[in-house]
Amino acid sequence: MTVREVLQLGNPVLRERSARVEDFSEIHRLQEDLGDTLSHWRRTTGYGRGIAAPQIGVLKRVVFINIDRPWLLVNPSITWMSHERMMVWDACLSYLCMFFQVSRARKIKVRYQDDNGREKEVVAEGTLSELLQHEIDHLDGILAIDRVSDVRTICTREEYEKRYAPKSV
Helix, strand or coil, X not given: CCCCCCCCCCCHHHHCCCECCCCCCCHHHHHHHHHHHHHHHHHHHCCCCEEEHHHHCCCECEEEEECCCEEEEEEEEEEEECCCEEEEEECCHHHCXXXXXXXEECEEEEEEEXXXXXXXXXXXXXXXXXXXXXXXXXXXXXXXXXXXXXXXXXXXXXXHHHHCCCCCC
16 A cells, blocks of 8 residues: 555645646556556545545546445547536645635536546536546646635635534434
């Protein structure tokens, strides 16, 4: 197991644009590192559905998500997004101390390669759409805080959990 450090807000690497993956020889190692790091964060904080390679200092266009299953997207790009928007609460492993609302497309189409370089495409709606938009933004050096809909929605993690987080039954 290799848990990598997650770069935090203020680290200039998070603002860099990532390069396309051309050589897939190290992709499985990167997938393991991203998966181990995401699992660690989920266990220790209760948060973490996805992570982008730049968050661990690797400036490659790679995203790892784990909602219902582990899933690696190499060189992902959004090829279409609906005009219909949704307001969602967002946070980031790179600054988990704050939460805020952002407006995201309700539905998107993403083209990507799998870990073997095969071309794939997915249509994502709702929560998956929001998550993919967040992670793909990381690949372009864009942070969710850049997309905050209204600065008045920015709050601490503690305030979010007390006031807005869904209560478990």
